[in-house]
Amino acid sequence: MSATSLYRPHLAEIARIEEETPDTQTYFLAADLIDWRRAYHPGQFVELSVFGVGEAPFCLAQSPTRSDFIEVTIRRTGAVTNRLHTYRAGDVVGLRGPFGNSFPFERARGKHLLFVGGGIGLPPLRSLINYVLDHRADYRDLTVLYGARTPADRVYKNELAEWHRSSALTLVETVDRGDDTWAGHVGVVTTLLKGMTIDADATMAFTCGPPVMLKFVMAEFLALGLPPSNIVTTLERYMKCGVGKCGHCCVGHHYICVDGPVYNFDQIKRLPEAP
Numbered sequence: 001m002s003a004t005s006l007y008r009p010h011l012a013e014i015a016r017i018e019e020e021t022p023d024t025q026t027y028f029l030a031a032d033l034i035d036w037r038r039a040y041h042p043g044q045f046v047e048l049s050v051f052g053v054g055e056a057p058f059c060l061a062q063s064p065t066r067s068d069f070i071e072v073t074i075r076r077t078g079a080v081t082n083r084l085h086t087y088r089a090g091d092v093v094g095l096r097g098p099f100g101n102s103f104p105f106e107r108a109r110g111k112h113l114l115f116v117g118g119g120i121g122l123p124p125l126r127s128l129i130n131y132v133l134d135h136r137a138d139y140r141d142l143t144v145l146y147g148a149r150t151p152a153d154r155v156y157k158n159e160l161a162e163w164h165r166s167s168a169l170t171l172v173e174t175v176d177r178g179d180d181t182w183a184g185h186v187g188v189v190t191t192l193l194k195g196m197t198i199d200a201d202a203t204m205a206f207t208c209g210p211p212v213m214l215k216f217v218m219a220e221f222l223a224l225g226l227p228p229s230n231i232v233t234t235l236e237r238y239m240k241c242g243v244g245k246c247g248h249c250c251v252g253h254h255y256i257c258v259d260g261p262v263y264n265f266d267q268i269k270r271l272p273e274a275p
Helices: 003-007 034-039 079-084 119-133 157-165 211-223 265-269
Strands: 010-021 024-030 045-050 054-059 070-075 092-099 112-118 142-148 170-175 203-208 231-234 262-264
Touching: 010 070, 045 070, 045 079, 054 070, 054 079, 054 092, 054 119, 070 079, 070 119, 112 119, 112 211, 119 142, 119 203, 157 170, 203 211, 211 231, 211 265, 231 265, 262 265
Parallel strands: 112 142, 112 203, 142 170, 203 231
Antiparallel strands: 010 024, 010 092, 024 070, 045 054, 045 092, 231 262
């Protein structure tokens, strides 16, 4: 697909919708763009248009090695997402992308991988986790720590159950507040990092979640001895155009939609303002 065609919305039909939480759904988009789907990398994002309402950026929530659909997981938070949550299978949206850089999965080859996700921060990490699972021999130990506010707020519940049963990775979950159905760990996700021992120079860590969570997760990563260049996250900005023209996501001379959204902590420290 040419670069020019990335900027033009294509029509994508909603093939099906899966409810993840009371306010979050995963949309499976069918577009006549199979080459497009195979061209993206974990960590990139798309712009979705709800005609008559607006356009908004969403991360690609599945590895390009899986699914015949383009998957995006969307929480109901504003005008575009509220309207999307009224849509049903068969409805049509506009699709532009993929945009941005990607997770450094090539640099991570041969290393231990540690993922820390919080709430709706799991979808972008899921794209890389499943990519790694589909190239399992290229990576060493795979550990996933996932936290949510309550058991009901956990996304991909069926897939989390599969990960628990799998010998290809170690998954540890926690919730801020348990209920009668929850027999697992209770506490914020950073508590799972306390006392952990890792081979810091041979480990890459990936995290995504609410900004307040990231602040404390980054501190724990550094306390574990991880080099800043081995700590990777995505930065949140309103990436309105996706191509570095509108300026909404500008941080100094950086356009998050073009230079990011994936950054390592060494790069983040050099940004002229706190993201």
